[in-house]
Amino acid sequence: MTSIAVGLSAVIVAADASAPYVLATRHSGAVGLPHGRFDPDGDRTFELGLRNWVRAQTGFEPGYVEQLYTFGDRGREHPQADPDEAAPDARLISVGYLGLTSERTEDSAFDAVWRSWYQFFPWEDHRDGRPPMIDAHIAPALYKWSEHGPASAARLDRARMAFGLDDRPWIEERALERYELLYEAGLAFEAMRDIGADSSSTDGAFAGSGEPMISDHRRILATAVGRLRGKIKYRPVIFELMPETFTLSQLQKVVEAVLGQALHKQNFRRALDKSGLVEGTGTFETYTGGRPAELYRFRRDVQRERAALGVATPKA
Amino acid sequence: MTSIAVGLSAVIVAADASAPYVLATRHSGAVGLPHGRFDPDGDRTFELGLRNWVRAQTGFEPGYVEQLYTFGDRGREHPQADPDEAAPDARLISVGYLGLTSERTEDSAFDAVWRSWYQFFPWEDHRDGRPPMIDAHIAPALYKWSEHGPASAARLDRARMAFGLDDRPWIEERALERYELLYEAGLAFEAMRDIGADSSSTDGAFAGSGEPMISDHRRILATAVGRLRGKIKYRPVIFELMPETFTLSQLQKVVEAVLGQALHKQNFRRALDKSGLVEGTGTFETYTGGRPAELYRFRRDVQRERAALGVATPKA
DNA sequence: CATCTTATGCTCAGTTTGAGCAAAAGAGCG
């Protein structure tokens, strides 16, 4: 009987005003997420195991950690992509984790680099409006895909809901649905790779469909994007990505970066104010370009428990 | 090196006006969830594997299925509880799934029984007000626990937030936090069992702390309770638990049963109306006890995507 | 036919939300 191996993969996220970043490890050909084999003898819990080798492999420790999802589909794991670790005949189960950090140290002693997550999902960034590539490339390809295959109506529906086609709204949390749709439709590079097609011959089809990752790592990353986007709305996890003190504009920029969506400034402030999540420090950011802004800090003692435990996200 | 086994456990939920029910299998001593070993050779995906043996083991097929969480803590798995299946020296990882169904067939050819989930979590049912047992038994025990242990303040905080002590609100989604707290505080039967204590000698401490389950199944069930309670608020999954047509009161009763919380009738209707999730059929339930109620059905074609994709839950 | 019970309609004040106008406070520059 085939043995089972459990892999732990971590999506370590940091962010600044311009983008959320994810820690990527370099491999031959493509990047991946920091990942390691779960050690059934050594690791008492997944989370401890994860913290151990994230520290070893990337040089630092995420503050907040949460489990994302466990992937076990055959065909998706593609262990060949990382021959050093694979027991080639084992069935690989991978447990994905999300970790958040506020520091983004460039410690080049480790072979890990920070990459904007929009490099992997260019269609997810709507801060300057809906990316033209969606209607120019993705939508036509998905329409074609749903025409041809079986269950045509269902495919069309999924495509419309996921990408907000035909006047449906764009819902930022659905990042995973979108990636899976692209994968199924053969528009993600990994889909070709996993069926063993010769990628060089079809390279053109993936232009603009985002940078691929090894194994099923981009799928795990998509899960993380969707989860984090949802979570910041009802839990104050966004502050895990912020420095100790920050201006309200900086906070808004980071929220916008995570959501991939611009927000209404005054209403964002009003809601934040009412939530009681932050308090002013009395000091000001001597600024470049406008009126100085007060520095705020997260009130770690928020017991309030009222409605908004997350930040409000009033669309611009 | 220790080998790894992956177990799949399913929380299969049905509901009627009086309670949500969970499908339980009988074992020597305690009940458990339907569960089986994941077959790395046969099962292409977890979900397919799960559907296979749920059908084999309980005689029917859940409609809606979603993954809950993957538990891998050593010490929690307690494989001895089910000696028929265990490879005694393997490390057991268990992947929990939630399945919803509207039929609750009592097929006694299979050794599965439907139990109200409040039998396992009596403190979770607030439909007739906060259960007295919380303040009478749980709260004092938790206060005592937080006094003694290390990190006293943190413990006290967790207890207050989880159980809504000292005027904090009761938040129904936190079912898992509550169960884990009771486990850590030694108030769940399983906690004693897992450290190998002689349970018969301490039986009294668990009076009213709910019926235990084998292995970590009650923990998985608590995860399911919390997840479902959250989910019905933003996805129309509640209708997976309803028959084809139903009155609004029946729907409300089921929502209340799931939440463990009474709702304001008129406002529930108003919100449901606005959501567009249901439509009247024109036929009426000839009733026992009052004016006949119109039968409604779920509009499976809701593309609306506006705000409320779930049912609103205006507290009574 | 009066009474009981549940369904259903409607009101009203308080709150929240979406959208915007306007003033305040530095920086840079002729």
Place this chain on the structure above:
DNA sequence: CGCTCTTTTGCTCAAACTGAGCATAAGATG
């Protein structure tokens, strides 16, 4: 210095939503 630019911060206003009730409708029961 006074003007312009930029960003922060304060404030308004109508529309929509919510929480809490009152009132009526429509069968069943005896």
